[in-house]
Amino acid sequence: MKSFDVAGEFGNSGRVFLFHAFPEDAVLALAVKQYAVKVKKHAATLIHIFAHVSLRLVMICATKVRQFAKISLILCHKNENIMIQELQLRVHPRTASSHSELVRHLDKYNDIPADSIQGIRILKRSIDARQRNVVVNLKVRVYINEPMTQDYLVPPIDYKPIDGRRQAIVVGMGPGGLFAALRLIELGVKPIVLERGKEVMERRVDASRIQREGIVDPESNYCFGEGGAGAYSDGKLYTRSKKRGSVDRVLGIFVQHGAREDILIDAHPHIGSDKLPGVIKAMRETILRCGGEVHFQTRVTRLIVENGKVTGVETAGGENFSGPVILATGHSARDVYQMLYDSDITVEAKGIAVGVRLEHPQRIIDQIQYHSVLGRGEYLPAAEYNFVTQVDHRGVYSFCMCPGGFVVPAVSEPDGLVVNGMSPSNRGSHWANSGMVVELHPEDLPDRYKKYGVLSMMCFQRDMEQRAYAEAGNSLIAGAQRMKDFVDGKSSRNIPPSSYLPGVQPSRLDQWMPPFVANRLRKGFQVFGKNARGFLTNDAAVIGVETRTSSPLRIPRDLELMHHVTFEGLYPCGEGAGYAGGIVSSAIDGERCAEALARAFEC
Ligand SMILES: Cc1cc2nc3c(=O)[nH]c(=O)nc-3n(C[C@H](O)[C@H](O)[C@H](O)COP(=O)(O)OP(=O)(O)OC[C@H]3O[C@@H](n4cnc5c(N)ncnc54)[C@H](O)[C@@H]3O)c2cc1C
Numbered sequence: 001m002k003s004f005d006v007a008g009e010f011g012n013s014g015r016v017f018l019f020h021a022f023p024e025d026a027v028l029a030l031a032v033k034q035y036a037v038k039v040k041k042h043a044a045t046l047i048h049i050f051a052h053v054s055l056r057l058v059m060i061c062a063t064k065v066r067q068f069a070k071i072s073l074i075l076c077h078k079n080e081n082i083m084i085q086e087l088q089l090r091v092h093p094r095t096a097s098s099h100s101e102l103v104r105h106l107d108k109y110n111d112i113p114a115d116s117i118q119g120i121r122i123l124k125r126s127i128d129a130r131q132r133n134v135v136v137n138l139k140v141r142v143y144i145n146e147p148m149t150q151d152y153l154v155p156p157i158d159y160k161p162i163d164g165r166r167q168a169i170v171v172g173m174g175p176g177g178l179f180a181a182l183r184l185i186e187l188g189v190k191p192i193v194l195e196r197g198k199e200v201m202e203r204r205v206d207a208s209r210i211q212r213e214g215i216v217d218p219e220s221n222y223c224f225g226e227g228g229a230g231a232y233s234d235g236k237l238y239t240r241s242k243k244r245g246s247v248d249r250v251l252g253i254f255v256q257h258g259a260r261e262d263i264l265i266d267a268h269p270h271i272g273s274d275k276l277p278g279v280i281k282a283m284r285e286t287i288l289r290c291g292g293e294v295h296f297q298t299r300v301t302r303l304i305v306e307n308g309k310v311t312g313v314e315t316a317g318g319e320n321f322s323g324p325v326i327l328a329t330g331h332s333a334r335d336v337y338q339m340l341y342d343s344d345i346t347v348e349a350k351g352i353a354v355g356v357r358l359e360h361p362q363r364i365i366d367q368i369q370y371h372s373v374l375g376r377g378e379y380l381p382a383a384e385y386n387f388v389t390q391v392d393h394r395g396v397y398s399f400c401m402c403p404g405g406f407v408v409p410a411v412s413e414p415d416g417l418v419v420n421g422m423s424p425s426n427r428g429s430h431w432a433n434s435g436m437v438v439e440l441h442p443e444d445l446p447d448r449y450k451k452y453g454v455l456s457m458m459c460f461q462r463d464m465e466q467r468a469y470a471e472a473g474n475s476l477i478a479g480a481q482r483m484k485d486f487v488d489g490k491s492s493r494n495i496p497p498s499s500y501l502p503g504v505q506p507s508r509l510d511q512w513m514p515p516f517v518a519n520r521l522r523k524g525f526q527v528f529g530k531n532a533r534g535f536l537t538n539d540a541a542v543i544g545v546e547t548r549t550s551s552p553l554r555i556p557r558d559l560e561l562m563h564h565v566t567f568e569g570l571y572p573c574g575e576g577a578g579y580a581g582g583i584v585s586s587a588i589d590g591e592r593c594a595e596a597l598a599r600a601f602e603c
Pocket residue numbers: 171172173174175176177194195196197222223224225226227228229230231232233234235236237238298299300301328329330331332333336400408410420421422573574575576580581582583584586
């Protein structure tokens with residue numbers, strides 16, 4: 001059945017509404033009524049409904065519909081030939097991929113003559129691969145006989161120079177620290193950013209040395225340096241945060257600093273590890289242009305406490321900086337946790353998830369997810385997956401899935417081996433990888449960890465990384481096992497080709513990983529293999545180990561004032577403090593800490 005238009009007018013206001021709807025949207029009359037009530041000024045009754053829809057259909061639909069969320073609606077002036085129309089489309093991937101195809105589609109199925117279309121703006125895009133025929137959901141704005149305007153999806157922020165009368169220290173320049181610094185500038189507070197690592201472009205050299213020579217600089221690596229752990233990540237920007245306003249704001253700031261506008265449109269936005277460094281550099285330039293300071297290779301070693309209040313920091317170079325402190329040092333700064341613990345600044349034990357990186361040929365994932373032996377074809381992106389199950393009362397799930405990506409050595413200590421994943425903006429590699437991890441609570445750890453108290457999870461994490469390094473013959477050539485062999489408890493004679501650059505070597509991960517992790521992973525893989533035929537295969541390999549999934553500790557803070565529960569002037573922030581998991585949530589948390597700190601200046 002064809003889609004159809006409905007139009008009408010509120011009172012004699014001259015304000016015309018226009019719906020474009022699909023039969024399954026089961027729409028209209030109720031939605032119209034609801035809208036009339038919402039627009040209080042014109043809450044008049046509907047005068048007339050015109051267009052290609054019978055009143056009977058409207059009445060039938062009206063009884064079925066509870067809300068009009070799915071219906072596109074615009075208000076425009078009464079001239080029916082000039083308008084901007086917002087539509088919800090479900091189209092073939094080929095149609096979604098080209099402007100001319102979209103115009104053809106609108107002409108054929110939506111009765112909008114091709115020659116009247118001046119422009120099409122995509123507002124939202126998502127892929128629906130639940131059925132055999134994969135479709136793309138689009139929300140589009142069509143300019144009919146009207147020139148297309150270049151309005152911002154999220155307006156840019158006008159960062160103004162600061163006078164520097166009030167200043168704050170931001171420790172760490174990951175997403176948490178960067179967004180805190182930018183927000184401080186907006187609020188008129190000068191940020192002094194202290195970062196132990198190097199600037200983002202120089203970090204590339206150190207990351208490449210890890211991959212090619214196995215040499216780890218503990219101050220500059222995949223976790224430490226400008227941009228933090230996020231800098232050489234996939235730059236996946238989805239989050240479970242329900243605060244749409246805050247998420248859009250963060251995405252808007254990325255776009256303002258050079259990320260593609262697509263991240264504001266896509267249901268699963270990502271920037272790509274090749275593009276992120278440029279974006280991060282542009283953010284630093286905004287901080288400097290507005291009068292903030294950025295100090296690289298400056299590691300904070302101590303918090304200065306006066307009368308129960310944190311008033312500044314001391315660095316490894318012996319320098320002191322004064323001001324309230326936003327501590328955004330990430331989940332890998334074990335020396336920071338140790339320093340807090342040694343200084344009697346309360347930290348709390350927290351659970352993490354640990355496991356392996358699982359790597360498939362991307363072709364297999366495309367075939368599974370797009371239900372076709374031909375894979376993704378010409379118009380679809382590298383497919384993603386997301387698996388979760390419960391095994392023996394603990395979650396087993398995929399984490400940080402990188403379609404078309406690479407497995408990387410995310411080490412920050414020279415005697416450990418830990419892997420993670422990233423992917424470039426085109427997601428063009430032959431591999432798909434994800435963390436496959438098991439949820440762990442502090443009480444799950446063997447008794448020998450009890451003596452470490454709140455630091456037990458951190459010690460366990462480090463032990464697992466050191467074990468992986470030792471099993472690899474004290475190298476970064478990671479131990480790996482074919483996936484089905486891992487499940488069947490067999491050794492693998494060789495390992496399929498892998499994207500992991502230092503290389504992989506056969507290893508009995510099923511035997512040397514802690515049994516409470518390996519056994520759950522094995523059962524989890526069996527469940528995933530049943531749910532997705534072809535997923536459990538010896539063409540895939542598990543690579544060990546994945547341990548840096550989140551912070552092994554929480555630094556407790558006041559819920560409202562955001563400072564540490566006992567030390568004013570200290571704002572634990574982002575993933576390292578246990579309040580975020582990922583780039584966007586860390587960025588949002590950075591902004592919140594900055595706001596709380598600025599408020600405290602007013603008191
Ligand atoms: C390879 C990889 C890929 C990832 N991919 C994604 C992804 O696609 N999407 C996603 O959402 N998340 C991803 N993540 C996770 C994401 O990067 C983190 O959640 C996020 O960066 C946390 O932000 P943060 O600011 O809290 O901490 P971090 O990014 O860890 O930043 C902390 C910063 O503090 C600095 N620092 C530490 N100690 C000190 C000190 N004593 N003095 C001064 N500076 C210090 C560090 O050098 C670092 O720059 C990935 C992580 C890795 C490692």
